[in-house]
Amino acid sequence: MTTAKLEDYIHLTQLVQCEALMFGYRGWRKQWGHDRQCGGALVWQLNDCWPVTSWSIVDYYLRRKPAYYAIARVLAPIAVGVRRKHYDWSVSHARDPKTQAWELWAVSSKLHDVTADVELRFISVETGKAIEPSFVKKGIRVVANGTTEISTGYVDNVKEEPHVLAARLWVGGELVARDTDWPQPLKYLPFPERKVQVKMLNCNEIRVTAERPVKCLVFEERIGCHLSDSAIDVMPGDEQVISVRGLNEGDSGQSPLAWTYLGANEQ
Incomplete structure (x- = not known):
């Protein structure tokens, strides 16, 4: 990423x-869920007690940083996860492995089993098109208070173009979780022509769409304004609607909150 704007560098640090x-x-x-190998993790740190540059996830004015939303998603009552095996950065920067598992x-942190449907898509970073058919599995039993392994596979870095692994999970027909895994490092990926659209549906909802994969779309944080989500990855064909509280009635019709994403200056 090449930029001369301080705001872009701030976004990168938060990303x-x-x-x-x-x-x-x-x-x-x-x-x-793997024999209790990890029994918990301390969130350090939640908020700042004075204005400062720090690793908190909420600033002194109680404005949430992108990391707040990322942690909230992976610690939700039911979450889906997808990741490829990433190798030593000192090797993979110079030479990608031929394959990656x-x-x-x-x-789930529920106290009862849940039946869910899962989809995994393989989406080209450059074009936004599928590079292979989606993996879909219906009627999965997500075990209570544990981890449910769903599937495994391999990425062929020789024959396949750089692509995002994009997972979604539904319970009772409701989309409750998303996760993505991107080729690393992100700095080597070009992000032209994402064609992002952000529109206010009303004073309480913002709709976000994109024609090509978008990394870490972040909304402006205002005192007294609360978003249901931010720092989101947006995939083609997967409209996301963000709930918002604290905006005025006159703000509907367009997005009154500033927003940006990785590579926004390439558009």
């Missing part, structure tokens, strides 16, 4: 924190 904490908490929670799972 790095967001990604790092997501990887950690997602993996630790998964281990709870991936795994797909679900976690």
